[in-house]
Every structure is written in C-alpha cells, then in structure tokens.
Amino acid sequence: MTKLSRRVLVKGAAGSALLAGVGMPAIVRAQADAIRIGHLTPLTGFLGPLGEYAVMGVKLAAEEINNSGGVMGRKIELVMEDSVNPQTASAKAERLIERDKVAMIIGEISSASGLAIGQVANRLKTVFINTGCNSDALRGTSCNPYMFHIEGANSMYVMAVGQYLLRENMVKGKKWYSLTADYAFGHDLLRVAKKFMETNGGQFAADELVPTEATDFSPYLLKIRQARPDLVVSNLAGNQITNFLKQYSEYGLSFPVAGFGFDTVVAWGAGKGNFSGIWPLVWHHLVDTPSSKKYVDAFQKKYGKLPENQSWGDYNSLKIVAQSMNEMKSADPQKLAEHLRKGAKFDVMKAREAYFRPYDNQMMMEMYAVRAKEPAKMKDQWDIYDALGAVPGPGEDLEIIAPPKDGTCKIG
C-alpha cells in the first residue's frame, strides 16, 4: 500500500502557492537583420489582465511600423516574455539583452518588477521604457539614466484626481478612508496621496494595507461602515479593484469613492451596477484627438474591442522608439538614451506633445480623470464613465503635476 501522509497535503498547499508563479514560455522567432525589441510584462497573476492589453498594444504598434517600412528599412521583431515577479523579471531582462540581443526593453506593470528590470537595464546600458509602474521611487531614489517612464508617476495620478476632488470640496476638512495594495506601488502611492491630502487640509479616518492575495473585502467594508468617512480612497491595484468594487456594491455602502490608481479593464470587469467614483487615467478611449481616434479605430479593427490605458503605454513606447531610431538612423542603445533625454517631442495621442524630462526620464504629459456613469445611463458594458478633462489644463506647465524635483534622482 502506498503511503500517503498528511505531509503530502501540506505539500499540496505549497504546490498550490507555486501555481500562481508559473510563467509563459518565450516566443522567439529568428529573423535576420530585424531589430529586436524585448517586451517584458506580467501576463499571469493579479496584473495579468493589464499585461494582456500591453501585449495587444505593442503588437499593434509593431504591425503598423512594419507595414509602413519598418525602422531604417529593417523589420521590428518582438521578443515577448511573462515577467511573473521581480526575480523572474530580472533574470528574463538579462536574458533578453545578453542572449536575445534586443535593442531595448518595453513593458512591466508591477513597480517591484520594474525596479528589478531598471537595475538590469542600467547595468547592461540598455534602454528600458516603463509602461505601467507608477511608483515615484522609480523616478526618485531608484532612477537611472537608462530607465524611462511613459507611465504616469503616482504624483501625476494623485494630482489628476486631486484637482477634481478639490473642485468638489472632498479634501479640506474631510475624512478619508484609504485601502492600499500592500506592495511597493501601494506604499509609494499612499505616501504621495497622504502628502496631497495633508497639504490640502484633509485627514485620514484610517489608512489600511490590503495584501494583494486578498479576495474577500468584507472585513474592510465593515470597518469603513463603522468609520463613516467622507471619502473612500482606493490605492489598490489590478484585480483587487474588481473585487473591491463588486463587494463595495454588495455591502451597499454609499460613501463617495475615488481612486489614485486605476485601469479601465478592471472596471469593465466589475459588472453592471458595481462601478462608482472618480478615477485617474494616463489615457482613455474617449480622449478626443485625431491620433487617439485613429488608434481606437485601428485597435478595434484588429481586436474587436476597445483599447485601454495599458495598451496605450506599450503601443506608444514602441512608436516612440521606432520614430527615434529612424530620426537618429541608429539602433544604438546609448544614442537612443541620449536622444530621448534631449527633449525630443512625441505625439502620444494627447492635446499637447509630450517629452521625457532629463531630471528623472519621466514623460511630461497631460493626465485625465473620469467619473463613473449612472448604471441607467450606460449604453453597453464598455460605456462606464464620462471624461472629466485633462490635468494640467490648457496653458498650464506640464511639469506642475510631476513628482517634485527634490534631488533624490541623481542622473541629471
């Protein structure tokens, strides 16, 4: 008789934890004289839904670039990987650069993994454009000359929503109850949000950390109900937001909601009657510019659904790289980094052109806020919010929402 000890069951529990960390295989196709671009982003785990949009965005960009003559007459070839977690992300970034000889790397969403990839990029002197990590720390103490950020920094997200909260008198003298994702991104966002709140005369009823693996929010919801805050603030991430929205609606809580980090896909996935509040976005499909409309059409034609903010970042990053290499007539990583840092301007589907500021390599650009629609006014499952407008407004300096130049970043 085979021995089956209770230890096997405990091992089973450990195995089940492992399941969360299994990555996708590499897609590497050899092609002579193509320019290889590494794409590294989480496709599994709680950021997986965002990663899927990142992949759709970057593939569309590659297709458009190759159909219009490629880069210096050479085709773009994407080498795509699932970044899984910081350890794996670091190892894969190294492999992409050293074995697959990519010209540069685009991607990532988790701030913890973004930091790891940024370190590898710096060490191997290869450009990495971060398309989804929001932590200010990546633009501050952890910044480096090879890491660029097309994704907005937490400060920019906070300022975007913050302007509307100020306008609606939700800050001064008000009590906030915040729920924060318990990892690098959340901690950083909480710090920035707290600073904004305190500067503008608000205070916390409570600020609480929520582990990223939490699926049941009910104990938190009971605490919110007891605290009777003026505003519930979400500093959550990825699938956490979907679960939070669904259960907030389930418990019938009626305190106004606002978030400082957001992705449209997690709200699309919440379902009818579950989405509420004011949220920030780096871009959304309602942005009314010619290039934005063209992109929405092209995306819908290829994938049969609307693009969202994450696909925006990866699409535009590759477009920026292709445009820069064509202008420089070189795919040299050093030159690319210099070119991007020299203040080259790019059309990123917004009213104003954007540029990377040399202080911390953060892209200076407009941010947006959106407000959830009344369920009765939604035309279909995609029609969930109204655009509130761009921050900074027309005529204001793009840098006013950027992370403060406090000297923590030492690349300039």
Next chain:
Amino acid sequence: MQLVFILEQVLNGVLVGAYYLLIALGLSLIFALGGIVNLAHGGFYAIGAYLAVVLSPHIGFAGAFVVSPVVVGLIGIAVERLLFRRFYRSDPILSLLLTFGLAMVIEQGLRIVFGAAPLPFSIPPDLRGQIFVGDFIYPRYRVFILAVAVAAVAATWFIVYRTAFGRVVRAGVQNPDVVGALGISLAPYMTAIAALGVGLAGLAGVLLAPIAGVHPAMGAEILTAAFVVVVIGGLGSFWGVIAAATLVGVVRGVTIYFNPSWGEASMYLLMALVLLLRPRGLLGERILKFE
C-alpha cells in the same frame, strides 16, 4: 463599543466561513475518499464561474446555478475515468504532478478562450440588497451563500454517512482490498465521489462569480486558502472542514479589525499553530492508509 464591532466581525467571519467552506468541501472530499491531492480544484472552480457568466444571459442565474455545477461534475467524471483512476494506488507525488499540470491547462485554456481580462458579472437583482439586524449589516447575497453552503454540507453528509453508497466508500477508504474481496467494485463509487467533489467546486464558482472577479487566475487565487482550511480541519474529517472554514473566516476578520496587513497571513499562522498542537488537524482521524 469596540466589543460590538468585534462581534460584528465575528458574525461576518461566519458568513465568510461559508465562502471558504464551499471552496474547501469538494477538495476535502476527493482527498479524504480518493487520496488525490487535487491541485486542479481551483481550475474547476474557475470553470464553474465562467459557465455562470456564459450561461446566465440564456438561462438566467437560477438556471446557471443548477446547470454549471452539473456540467462541472460531468467534467469531473471524465477526469476521474481518464486520469485520477490511474493514480489511486501510485505514489501521491504523481497525482500531485498530474493535477498541477491540469490546473495550468485549465487556467491557460480559460485565458485562450476568454482572455485575461475579468468578465463583468453582477449579483442578480433579486438577491441584491442588505439585511439589517440592529446596526449589523448582512448582504442578502452572502446570506444566500451561507444557506447554499449549509444545504451542500447537509447533502454531502447524508450521502457519505447515511446511505449504503457512503458506507461502501468509507469502507473503501479504510480497506480497499477487503471491499474488493467482498465482491464490490470500488470504481463506480470513486467516479461518483469525484463528480461530487468537482461539482462542489463548480458550485462554489457559480456562487462567488457575482462577488469576485471572474478571470483565469481566480482558481489559483483561492486554492491556497482552500488547502489551508482542509489542513486545519484535519485529514478525512468532515466536521473538521466546517469548523476550520468558520475558524478561518472569524480569525481573518478579527485580525483585519486590529491589523489589516496581517489579514491573509493570519490563516497561515492559524494553520501553523493547529499543526503544532494537533498534527492531524483539528478533527483529523487516524486512517490507516494515510499514516
């Protein structure tokens, strides 16, 4: 005043316990009676949830509530006939590897068919709303989940402990050779148990789809918690799983009341504590085969 709030968390923890119980019950059943550590359990749970989303527009939530667990149970029969059956008597590590692979196949399969983005799904209008008892709040939907969990537990208990069918299965766990010598073939019984256990995962999927994100990794998300409940409850113990699910719900709720960032860790600490004091789990029985 604080005591009232803690009491509220305790009572809410019981509701949450129903959520853990639904996820863990089928897992416990297949492990206790079949000896299979089913890492694909979360996958079957996810299939149940996706079926609820796909079927509801056509046959309503009520229809999906009945049909999805049955369909998932039928998948369970196929999986038992084709796969599990070969591993009842082999090294447990093999069935671990098998179900680990199966879990990945299911998750990636869902990702290929439906994409990684969560699918929108809401509580049906009839079950929305909250019940207020004094100042305490209970969403009607959670009370519904509790009722279904109690019914599922009662039905499972009846089948395993009060029917001729259950007697054969339990005898088979203790001594399959003697059962065989008595001229009883265990195979169809084990198929039925797998259908029941996997079907329960499907049921959990349908029930949680309205309040949890429906995405391919949703199974992996709950699986570890399900294992923790089974381990705390004790091997082969029916009542142990119920006690453990309730305990995990309550301990987690109270921990979050005092220190939210320890919320998820609290269940692992509880597991460590229980295993130190009672290595077989809370109510674990001594079963020859498992020693």
